[in-house]
Amino acid sequence: MFQAILHGLLLALGLILPLGAQNIFVFNQGANHKSLRSVAPVVITAGLCDTLLILLAVLGVSLLLNQYPSLQLIIYIIGLVFLLYMAWSLWKEKPAQAAEQPSMSTRKQIGFALSVSLLNPHAVMDTIGVIGTSASVYVGSEKLAFTCATIGVSWLWFIGLAIIGKQLGRVDASGKYIVILNKISSLIILAVACIIIKNIWLLI
Numbered sequence: 001m002f003q004a005i006l007h008g009l010l011l012a013l014g015l016i017l018p019l020g021a022q023n024i025f026v027f028n029q030g031a032n033h034k035s036l037r038s039v040a041p042v043v044i045t046a047g048l049c050d051t052l053l054i055l056l057a058v059l060g061v062s063l064l065l066n067q068y069p070s071l072q073l074i075i076y077i078i079g080l081v082f083l084l085y086m087a088w089s090l091w092k093e094k095p096a097q098a099a100e101q102p103s104m105s106t107r108k109q110i111g112f113a114l115s116v117s118l119l120n121p122h123a124v125m126d127t128i129g130v131i132g133t134s135a136s137v138y139v140g141s142e143k144l145a146f147t148c149a150t151i152g153v154s155w156l157w158f159i160g161l162a163i164i165g166k167q168l169g170r171v172d173a174s175g176k177y178i179v180i181l182n183k184i185s186s187l188i189i190l191a192v193a194c195i196i197i198k199n200i201w202l203l204i
Helices: 002-016 021-032 036-058 061-067 069-092 095-100 106-118 121-135 140-171 176-203
Strands: none
Touching (some): 021 069, 036 121, 036 140, 069 176, 121 140
């Protein structure tokens, strides 16, 4: 049981720690809102999406994706378009916009959180493929413990990101540091997009 929990914790940390579209969005929303309560829709949506993906992985959806490469190709293409749009949006943001723009509405928060969570093919494939493969070695209570550990890490990570983002927002009234972060984030997302282009090329 302990081994399954430890495996789930370490695996989830390894998958969620790298900066990606989802992490960047949760962090930025924490920085751009005045209270943590205002960021709750983003954290809850991201957490629920990761929970769904992990459950699908444990239930064996990775086998379905492996059997139908055309389905993988569709997911990659849709995700690539979204990631390029997000990278462009982050790059063109100016300091004045970051400091003065109104906070995103709850509906937009949820919609964008759904997008960065479910339209990022690199993250989806990693979560479903890697976690699904790892979960297959466990049965019964051990599989349940493994699943709960990976889900727990996701929720705690998103809450932590929002809190850290909120602290940055307090000390960066001008929005200068947030814009620098956005530039770096944009380049990271472009790097992920390049990997996706490579994967699309291999599938064609």
